[in-house]
Amino acid sequence: MQDDFERIAALRKELEEANKQYYELDQPRITDGEYDALMRELLALEAKHPDSVAPDSPTQRVGGAVAKEYTKVRHLEPLLSLDNAFDAGDLREFDRRVRQVFAEVEYVVELKIDGLTVALTYVDGLMVRGATRGDGSVGEEITANVKTVGSIPLRLNKPVAKLSVRGEGYMPKASFARLNQEREEEGLSTFANPRNAAAGSLRQLNSRITAERKLDYFAYQLLSANELGLNNQIDVLNYLKEQGFVVNPEYKVFHDIEEVIKYCEEMAGERHRFPYDIDGLVIKVNDFDLQQELGFTAKSPRWAISYKFPAEQVETVVEDIILRVGRTGVLTPTAVLQAVPVAGSTVSRATLHNLDNIREKDIRIGDHVLIHKAGDVIPEVIRVLPEKRSGEERFFEMPELCPECQSPVLREEGEAAYRCQSISCPAQQREGIIHFVSRDAMAIDGLGPAVIQQLLDADLIKDAADLYALSFEDLVPLERMGQKSAENLLKAIADSKERGLAPLIFALGIRHTGVKAGKILAQTFGSMEKLQGAGLEELLAIPDIGPGMAESLVQFFGMESTERFLAKLQEAGVKMTADISARPQIFAGKSIVVTGSLERWERREIETLIEERGGKAASSVSKKTAFVVAGEKAGSKLVKAQDLGIAVLTEEEFELMLKDES
Numbered sequence: 001m002q003d004d005f006e007r008i009a010a011l012r013k014e015l016e017e018a019n020k021q022y023y024e025l026d027q028p029r030i031t032d033g034e035y036d037a038l039m040r041e042l043l044a045l046e047a048k049h050p051d052s053v054a055p056d057s058p059t060q061r062v063g064g065a066v067a068k069e070y071t072k073v074r075h076l077e078p079l080l081s082l083d084n085a086f087d088a089g090d091l092r093e094f095d096r097r098v099r100q101v102f103a104e105v106e107y108v109v110e111l112k113i114d115g116l117t118v119a120l121t122y123v124d125g126l127m128v129r130g131a132t133r134g135d136g137s138v139g140e141e142i143t144a145n146v147k148t149v150g151s152i153p154l155r156l157n158k159p160v161a162k163l164s165v166r167g168e169g170y171m172p173k174a175s176f177a178r179l180n181q182e183r184e185e186e187g188l189s190t191f192a193n194p195r196n197a198a199a200g201s202l203r204q205l206n207s208r209i210t211a212e213r214k215l216d217y218f219a220y221q222l223l224s225a226n227e228l229g230l231n232n233q234i235d236v237l238n239y240l241k242e243q244g245f246v247v248n249p250e251y252k253v254f255h256d257i258e259e260v261i262k263y264c265e266e267m268a269g270e271r272h273r274f275p276y277d278i279d280g281l282v283i284k285v286n287d288f289d290l291q292q293e294l295g296f297t298a299k300s301p302r303w304a305i306s307y308k309f310p311a312e313q314v315e316t317v318v319e320d321i322i323l324r325v326g327r328t329g330v331l332t333p334t335a336v337l338q339a340v341p342v343a344g345s346t347v348s349r350a351t352l353h354n355l356d357n358i359r360e361k362d363i364r365i366g367d368h369v370l371i372h373k374a375g376d377v378i379p380e381v382i383r384v385l386p387e388k389r390s391g392e393e394r395f396f397e398m399p400e401l402c403p404e405c406q407s408p409v410l411r412e413e414g415e416a417a418y419r420c421q422s423i424s425c426p427a428q429q430r431e432g433i434i435h436f437v438s439r440d441a442m443a444i445d446g447l448g449p450a451v452i453q454q455l456l457d458a459d460l461i462k463d464a465a466d467l468y469a470l471s472f473e474d475l476v477p478l479e480r481m482g483q484k485s486a487e488n489l490l491k492a493i494a495d496s497k498e499r500g501l502a503p504l505i506f507a508l509g510i511r512h513t514g515v516k517a518g519k520i521l522a523q524t525f526g527s528m529e530k531l532q533g534a535g536l537e538e539l540l541a542i543p544d545i546g547p548g549m550a551e552s553l554v555q556f557f558g559m560e561s562t563e564r565f566l567a568k569l570q571e572a573g574v575k576m577t578a579d580i581s582a583r584p585q586i587f588a589g590k591s592i593v594v595t596g597s598l599e600r601w602e603r604r605e606i607e608t609l610i611e612e613r614g615g616k617a618a619s620s621v622s623k624k625t626a627f628v629v630a631g632e633k634a635g636s637k638l639v640k641a642q643d644l645g646i647a648v649l650t651e652e653e654f655e656l657m658l659k660d661e662s
C-alpha cells in the first residue's frame, strides 16, 4: 500500500517537472508517449485511492504556470485540456457516458492539430488581444505576436461588438523542418516538435522573431455562441469561416460511435498526409444544449474527448555516425541506421544534433535505439536500449579535422556546435550554393542538391555566381538532365536575376541574417552598394538589427572574397537594388506624424511604410499635417492635432489603409 503512495508522489513530481519543461520552457525532455504513459499510471493509482487526489495533482490541472515576463490575462471562461482516448474501448466508454444522459447524439470529429491554444478577442470587429492558455484560468498576453500570423484576421468580415475566438496556433511541418535546420546551422538548440516550436515562437518578447517563424492558425471555438444564434459546433465552424478565419476543412459528422472508431483508425493511417502535424482527433458533441448539460470536470469538458494516435516509435540499429558539414561550417553528426519504416516512409538516417546530445543520450555506434519522427518529419533517436548492448559498441568522437577539407575543427565558446574553420571548405561552398538557390533566397527551381553536386564535380561552377554563366551545352551532357529540364533550369536561373535585393541579401548566407533581416536591410539601404558601405554604427542604429548581426555583416562585407563574389553577380546582371517605389503612392505629398509608443511597428518601420508610399514622416504637427498615427501614451502632438482638428488614427486604422492598397 505504502508503495502506491510513494509511486503517486514520484509520478506527480515527474509530471510536474515535465510540465515545466514543456509548457514554460518549450523544451520537453521526454516524449509525449512517455508523458501520457506516466499520466495514465497516475490516473489509475489515483482512481484506486480517490482520497489521495489533491486539487494540485497534475491529473487535475491544465498546462503550466504563466511566465513572469508576460502580462497576465484572465480568461472569460477557462481554457481546458481534453481527456484522452487511446483505443476503441476508451471511445466506447466516452460514448456510454454521453448516452447515459442522451440517447441520441451527433458527434463532430475534427483533426487534433499539434499546436497550442490561442485565445483571440475582437472588439467592434478589430482584433485587440491574443493570449495563451497558461494554467487555464490565466494566460499570457501575446497580442503583438499574434498579429504577425497571417491567417489570423485583424478585422472581422462582419464586425460585432465582441467576439472571443479560440483555436490552435501551429507551425507547418515544412517551416518546422526549416527552422530546426537553420538553428542547427547556427549552433542553437532545436525544437522537439512543431508544437513546442509554435509555442516558443508565440511566447516571445520580440514579435520580430515570431514574424520570422511561419505560423498559422485554425479557429475552432467561440464563446457565447448562443448569443449569436449558433446552436452547435458545425454552425460555429461555418460562422468562423464567414468572419474570415481559417477553419480546418477535415471535420466530419457521425451518429454512431462505431463509425467514429472506424474513422479514427482510418485517419491513424493517413495522419502523415497533412502539411501540419496532427497527434489525434477531437470528438465533440455537436449540440450546445447537450454540451451544457454534460458540463466540465476541473480539467476538461465532458462533451469532448481526444483520440490520440499510437506513438510511432521503431527500434533499429545505429550502424555508423557520420558528419555533415553545413553552410556555416557546423559539423552535424548523423546516425546511419539500419533502414526501417517510420511514420509513412523508410528511414535510414537520423540527425543527432550535436556531440552534447550524443553524450547525454549515450548513443554509441552499434547501439539498438528507439527512433521516431519529430513533428512527423525529422527522424530522431529517442533513446538507446542499453539492455541490448553486446559490448562491441563504440564511442563516437568529434574529429580534429574537417572530414571534407581537413582544416581544423573548433568548438566556439558557449556553442554546442563544432565548426570547420576554413572558408574555402568545399562542403561549406556546396551548402552555400544550396542555400543561395533555396525558396526564400533566389528560388531557382530544378536546382536540387544532386544537380549542384554534379555541377561542382564537373567543374562547371565553383560558387553560386558561376550559375549565371552556365550554358545549354554545359548542362545537357549531365546525367539525368534532358533537353527540356536544361532549358527550364536556364530559364529559372535567368529569372532569378530579378528576384531583388531582399532575397539576395538572405541568399548570401551571412550569419544571423534571416529572411526578415534581408527585407529590413533592403528597405533601409535600397542597394547592395550602400549596404556594403555601411559601418557598424550605421547598422546598429537600425531597429531590429542586433549587435551579433551587425558584426557579422561588417565582417562579411569586409572580406575580399565577398567583394569578388558580388562583382561577379553584378556582371551577370543580377539585380542589386530594391524596388522602394513599387508601392502604390497612397500617401503622395502627404505629411504624416507618428506619435506615442506603437505596438505593431518600430518607429523606423512605420516611417518606411509611409515613405515607400510617397508620404513624408514629419516630426511635428501643423496645419499641413494630413493625419496623425497615435500609439499608447501619445502626448502633446496628439493634443495639438486635436486642437487643429486633424484626424487621429490608431495603428489598426493605419494598417487598414495599407490593406486597402490593391
Ligand SMILES: NC(=O)c1ccc[n+]([C@@H]2O[C@H](COP(=O)([O-])OP(=O)(O)OC[C@H]3O[C@@H](n4cnc5c(N)ncnc54)[C@H](O)[C@@H]3O)[C@@H](O)[C@H]2O)c1
Binding pocket: 018, 019, 021, 022, 023, 028, 029, 030, 031, 032, 033, 035, 036, 062, 063, 080, 081, 082, 110, 111, 112, 113, 114, 115, 116, 117, 133, 167, 168, 220, 282, 306
Ligand atoms: N513530452 C512532455 O514532456 C509533455 C509534457 C506535458 C504535456 N505533454 C503533452 O501534452 C498533452 C497534454 O496537453 P494538453 O493539456 O494541451 O492536452 P492535449 O494537447 O492532449 O489536448 C488539448 C488541446 O488540444 C488542442 N486542439 C487541437 N486541435 C483541436 C480541436 N480541433 N479542437 C479542440 N482542441 C484542439 C487544444 O490546444 C487543446 O488545448 C499530453 O497528453 C502530452 O502529449 C507532453
Ligand SMILES: [Zn+2]
Binding pocket: 325, 402, 403, 404, 405, 406, 407, 420, 421, 422, 425, 426, 427, 428
Ligand atoms: Zn571543411
